[in-house]
Amino acid sequence: MKILITGGAGFIGSAVVRHIINQTEDEVLVIDKLTYAGNLESLIEISKNKQFHFKQIDICDRKSLDSTIIDFYPDIIMHLAAESHVDRSIDNPSAFIETNIIGTYTLLEATLAYWKALDRSKQSTFRFHHISTDEVYGDLHGTNDLFTEKTPYSPSSPYSASKASSDHLVRAWYRTFGLPIVLTNCSNNYGPYHFPEKLIPLMILNALEGKPLPVYGNGQQVRDWLYVEDHARALYLVATKAKVGQTYNIGGHNEQKNIDVVNIICELLEELAPNKPNGINYYKDLITHVSDRPGHDQRYAIDASKIYQDLGWKPQETFESGMRKTVIWYLNNKSWCEHIKDGSYARSRQGII
Ligand SMILES: NC(=O)c1ccc[n+]([C@@H]2O[C@H](COP(=O)([O-])OP(=O)(O)OC[C@H]3O[C@@H](n4cnc5c(N)ncnc54)[C@H](O)[C@@H]3O)[C@@H](O)[C@H]2O)c1
Numbered sequence: 001m002k003i004l005i006t007g008g009a010g011f012i013g014s015a016v017v018r019h020i021i022n023q024t025e026d027e028v029l030v031i032d033k034l035t036y037a038g039n040l041e042s043l044i045e046i047s048k049n050k051q052f053h054f055k056q057i058d059i060c061d062r063k064s065l066d067s068t069i070i071d072f073y074p075d076i077i078m079h080l081a082a083e084s085h086v087d088r089s090i091d092n093p094s095a096f097i098e099t100n101i102i103g104t105y106t107l108l109e110a111t112l113a114y115w116k117a118l119d120r121s122k123q124s125t126f127r128f129h130h131i132s133t134d135e136v137y138g139d140l141h142g143t144n145d146l147f148t149e150k151t152p153y154s155p156s157s158p159y160s161a162s163k164a165s166s167d168h169l170v171r172a173w174y175r176t177f178g179l180p181i182v183l184t185n186c187s188n189n190y191g192p193y194h195f196p197e198k199l200i201p202l203m204i205l206n207a208l209e210g211k212p213l214p215v216y217g218n219g220q221q222v223r224d225w226l227y228v229e230d231h232a233r234a235l236y237l238v239a240t241k242a243k244v245g246q247t248y249n250i251g252g253h254n255e256q257k258n259i260d261v262v263n264i265i266c267e268l269l270e271e272l273a274p275n276k277p278n279g280i281n282y283y284k285d286l287i288t289h290v291s292d293r294p295g296h297d298q299r300y301a302i303d304a305s306k307i308y309q310d311l312g313w314k315p316q317e318t319f320e321s322g323m324r325k326t327v328i329w330y331l332n333n334k335s336w337c338e339h340i341k342d343g344s345y346a347r348s349r350q351g352i353i
Pocket residue numbers: 006007008009010011012013031032033034035036037038039057058059060079080081082083084085099103131132133134163185186187188189190195
């Protein structure tokens with residue numbers, strides 16, 4: 001199969017690309033604008049593989065989309081390109097409206113034009129897979145409540161509102177124009193190649209440098225964490241096996257309070273990186289509570305029973321095994337982190353692939 005992946009140089013996109021190239025014979029074309037979050041160094045391991053291709057494209061650029069899609073002639077489009085950081089959406093929402101809403105609309109229009117011109121048999125097997133988040137559901141207040149595929153949308157941040165808009169557009173293009181779509185809403189991911197502005201890599205890297213570990217408010221916010229490679233397997237399964245029009249929630253049944261996640265990281269570092277920066281007795285001493293994020297959702301938790309039952313997917317990592325792998329990855333891949341910190345990952349982009 002030929003699979004076009006938008007946002008394939010990002011955290012989850014690159015995990016999906018590595019999964020497909022390493023586990024299947026499918027051909028992959030990544031299209032990515034390479035914003036600050038796009039990093040070709042996350043794709044180095046598979047970049048020389050003949051199944052892999054890359055093009056730097058903005059999903060808002062209809063002309064480039066049209067020619068690229070027609071040239072590659074994909075069987076599946078997996079759409080991951082997005083602005084994805086909630087804090088950035090609060091500071092400056094415009095890029096979120098532009099990429100997540102206008103970009104998704106532009107991609108839908110380009111895909112629809114391509115799909116309409118396909119022959120009947122390719123039309124019937126083609127899929128547009130939109131990758132979204134559980135944040136579209138807003139937050140949960142009861143401790144036993146879970147998001148199901150039927151939970152009404154109630155987004156809180158500019159990020160989640162822009163993702164909710166894109167989900168509505170995707171479903172409208174299915175209902176109104178017949179575009180064969182599938183949609184997934186996933187909980188918080190963690191794992192290798194995660195950009196260091198996000199909670200888990202930020203804590204690991206700050207701790208190793210002896211910097212404060214900033215925890216929003218009281219740290220009691222609950223997230224349902226999923227190891228990124230488990231998500232990548234689920235996405236491939238949905239893209240290739242799900243029936244048209246279906247939505248799947250994806251999650252790890254793995255609820256953790258933010259403060260507990262930070263404590264686990266500190267404990268793992270005590271064991272795996274016992275030589276601390278000067279003057280620090282325990283990594284936990286670096287924990288600092290800072291003002292809470294405006295509109296901060298309290299609890300997310302996913303009911304993933306539909307994907308378990310329909311497609312037989314289950315996460316393979318526990319939180320303990322996934323966190324251990326993640327911390328070890330950051331300890332062993334200091335140059336990936338250094339190149340982000342000194343900006344050279346952006347300057348050296350063209351030479352990498
Ligand atoms: N990270 C999570 O925990 C999580 C959870 C559930 C769903 N999601 C969703 O999964 C998708 C991927 O998330 P991520 O964490 O890998 O994000 P990311 O920020 O790491 O990567 C996003 C990628 O999209 C690219 N991009 C941004 N704007 C673009 C544009 N206009 N045109 C083309 N490419 C563009 C970036 O360069 C980057 O490579 C997003 O749609 C996000 O909403 C993320």
